[in-house]
Amino acid sequence: MASAAAPYPEGAPCWADVALGDPAAGKRFYGELLGWTFGQPAESYGGYTEAYLDGAKVAALAAKPDGRMPTAWNIYFATPDLGAAAQRVTAAGGQLIAGPARVGGLGRALTAADPGGSVFGVRQPGGSDADAGFERTGEPGSYCWVENHTREPRAVDAFYEAVFGYAPSESPQAPGHRLLSPRGSEPGAHTAVAGREVLGGLFPAEMPPHYLLYFRVFDADETAAVARRLGGRVQLEPREGPYGRWAILTDNQGARFAVLSHPRGVN
Structure with missing residues (x-):
């Protein structure tokens, strides 16, 4: 699975943040679980706090302005023209759902829902590559993958092809799992920046459509155990998959995410 370098091609995941009721508790959880440190909260933007791994930006924590909002991880896809992307959406x-709007020195962003109901963001960087988003991906402690879990695969596939020009392909390792590559690239696992999965099987019938973010870790089993100790939950126990050993967790406030380590015996 490819990780794009900044500046990101249109449609590539470029940033992630989590909306929490208690960002201070979130810092304690993710600081120990993934080894993150944190910058100063941006008080003019509700205490928005960037997270770092060895000095590189990897995500952010946001305080929920309204307790009725979901406690959830959000993925943002890159675009050079947010206005045009909003029209295509x-x-x-x-x-x-929100925006387009300027977000401090981070550029402009919007939040939207696709026809299947999955919520996502789109982000246009600010004036320099330093504003483009992730400064590190694919390494332990950082973002590595995202999947759209939907019950409307045909409508959703057509939507993202129209919005981002995704070139789809079927995963040779996971039948039924669709890989999405940026416009103009050769479709396949070596260029894919996101996946699309049909809800069912491992997931309960009442689960709503959503994006599931993955973070790379050294050991999925150990990370799951640490999450439990820190007050989180293991939604899906660690297991082997086509791309490594993985698990689905929730943090100590209920935000859902996945972790992925290399297959056992592979460094």
Whole structure:
């Protein structure tokens, strides 16, 4: 699975943040679980706090302005023109939830829902590569992958093809799992920046459509044990998959995410 370098091509995941009721508790959880340190909260933006791994930006924690908002991880896809992307979202049958709006020195962003109901963000960087988003991906303690879990695969596939020009392909290791590559690239696992999965099987019938973010870790089993100790939960016990050993966890406030380590015996 490819990780894009900044500046990111259109449609590539470029940033992630988590909306929490208690960001201080979130710092304690993710600081120990993933080895993150944290910058100073941006008080003018509700205490938005960037997370770092060895000095490189890897994510952010946001305070929920309204307790009714979901406690959840959010993924943002890159675009060079947020206004044009917003028009494509609505024209293709999506819904704008918030924005487009400027977000401090981080550029402009919007939040939207696709026709299947999965919520995602789109982000146009600020004036320098330093504003483009992730400064490290694919390494232990950082973002490595994202999947859209949906019950409307045909409508969702058509939507993202219209919005981002994704070139789809089927995963040779996971039948039924679709890989999405940026516009103009050769479809396949070596260029894929996201995946699309049909909800079912391992997931309960009442689970809503969503994006599931993965963070790379050294050892999925050990990380799951640490999450439990820190007050989180293990939603899906560690198991072997086509790309390594993985598990689905929730943090100590209920935000859901996955962790992925290399297959056992592979460094």
